[in-house]
Amino acid sequence: MDPNLNSEEWLARERELVAGARRGDRVAVTALYRTFAPRIYARVLMPRLGNAQAAEDALSETFRTALERLDSFDDQGVSIYFWLTRIAVNKATDMHRVRARTRRALTSFEELLAPLRPSAPRPERQLEDKEREAMLREHVSTVLDRINPRYRSAIALRFLDEKSREECAAILDVKLGTFDVLLLRALRAFRREWEALVGAPELKEHA
Amino acid sequence: MSDDDDIDARELREAEALARALERGYAADDLPDDALQTAALIRYSKDGGALSEAREDALLEEVLAAADRAHPAPASRWRWLFGALGLAAAAALLLILVRAPDSSPTALPAPNAGLLEAELARLDDPSAEPRFDAEMRAYRGEVYAALERRYGRR
Numbered sequence: 001m002d003p004n005l006n007s008e009e010w011l012a013r014e015r016e017l018v019a020g021a022r023r024g025d026r027v028a029v030t031a032l033y034r035t036f037a038p039r040i041y042a043r044v045l046m047p048r049l050g051n052a053q054a055a056e057d058a059l060s061e062t063f064r065t066a067l068e069r070l071d072s073f074d075d076q077g078v079s080i081y082f083w084l085t086r087i088a089v090n091k092a093t094d095m096h097r098v099r100a101r102t103r104r105a106l107t108s109f110e111e112l113l114a115p116l117r118p119s120a121p122r123p124e125r126q127l128e129d130k131e132r133e134a135m136l137r138e139h140v141s142t143v144l145d146r147i148n149p150r151y152r153s154a155i156a157l158r159f160l161d162e163k164s165r166e167e168c169a170a171i172l173d174v175k176l177g178t179f180d181v182l183l184l185r186a187l188r189a190f191r192r193e194w195e196a197l198v199g200a201p202e203l204k205e206h207a
Numbered sequence: 208m209s210d211d212d213d214i215d216a217r218e219l220r221e222a223e224a225l226a227r228a229l230e231r232g233y234a235a236d237d238l239p240d241d242a243l244q245t246a247a248l249i250r251y252s253k254d255g256g257a258l259s260e261a262r263e264d265a266l267l268e269e270v271l272a273a274a275d276r277a278h279p280a281p282a283s284r285w286r287w288l289f290g291a292l293g294l295a296a297a298a299a300l301l302l303i304l305v306r307a308p309d310s311s312p313t314a315l316p317a318p319n320a321g322l323l324e325a326e327l328a329r330l331d332d333p334s335a336e337p338r339f340d341a342e343m344r345a346y347r348g349e350v351y352a353a354l355e356r357r358y359g360r361r
Contacts, residue, residue, distance in 0.1 A: 004252050014208040024278020033267050038258045050247030051330055059258075064273040085262055097259035104240055105228035108247040133255035157228075159249045165226060173240050180222035187225075187242040190249070 003035065004167040018080060022070050033063060034083050039129070040088050048092035050107040058091040065091070115198040143193045151186030158183055314359045316349040 001153040020028025030087055041058050045055035045062075065087050066073075071157045073083055092108075116135055144152045150172070169179035217237070223240050224235035258266075322342040326333035 024274055026274060029271060030267060033270055037263060041258040042256035046251055053232055056262060056266060058209045060269045063270040067274050067277055103234050105232050105234040105238060105243060107244045107247050109244045112248045138248060138254045155249060159246060160253055180226045181218060184225055184242050186224040187245040191241060191245040
């Protein structure tokens with residue numbers, strides 16, 4: 001269930017769960033995790049890391065850190081979700097900071113998503129995620145329709161149908177190395193059209 | 208543009224680095240961030256970055272393990288308490304044993320030769336009875352003294 005995070009009813013329930021988690025109550029920890037982990041993963045970590053494995057690691061670390069620091073959490077009348085989100089953002093930033101050493105392929109596509117986001121996010125809205133997902137799919141579909149059909153096929157096979165490189169190369173009847181180049185060009189063509197459709201992102205460095 | 212027209216060495220290196228990054232999550236030197244970013248966006252559009260149920264459960268186990276480490280379970284605390292109580296009981300028992308009186312038989316003084324001779328004399332000559340009584344009184348005094356040293360005066 002996706003609770004209305006600003007409702008008094010939810011905040012009262014959340015305070016009980018936080019008190020339980022402070023005592024080490026596994027049921028309370030599980031309830032908080034089930035409520036917030038999926039949305040922190042989808043809304044905060046995946047757009048900042050662009051790598052499922054890294055996002056999972058960051059999610060796990062976020063909750064571990066939160067449990068360690070739970071005694072210092074003061075709700076001030078708002079959901080713990082916002083506190084968890086700040087921890088998650090810091091975890092993602094830390095991962096980018098050590099990227100040169102870990103050699104993990106991390107990328108933030110937050111800026112590409114930004115133009116699709118409402119100017120005033122309303123985390124209490126249950127339908128917002130679904131609406132945003134639908135809007136994103138629609139924009140991706142529109143951009144795919146605008147690019148060279150061969151590029152469209154390369155992207156669709158590799159990312160939407162989740163075919164392996166070898167399968168993609170076989171279907172498109174090219175060598176593996178040629179498919180890699182085709183995909184690179186396809187992605188760059190997609191990006192140009194994306195920026196033309198939704199606006200170019202401001203380039204931001206992750207320190 | 209055909210697929211393999213005008214492929215220069217740099218583009219080839221970037222394409223290979225991108226393929227490795229998408230397949231194994233490894234970032235090589237020539238990884239083109241613009242293409243990786245775009246690929247991540249397209250992948251994300253498919254399911255909105257949904258965390259699979261199996262992965263959600265697996266990560267929950269890690270989180271619960273961390274919670275258990277931060278707050279040892281009550282059963283564990285009781286185990287420590289019982290351990291401490293057991294140790295205290297053992298120490299108390301040891302103290303009692305150390306401080307308890309010796310339960311071995313009291314070593315009573317052996318009758319001296321005078322008492323034995325008086326005993327023999329009395330069997331042959333009833334007039335030797337007073338001598339025996341005197342020896343016996345003396346011996347009885349020694350026995351009482353030994354018992355008093357062991358158990359104290361009652």
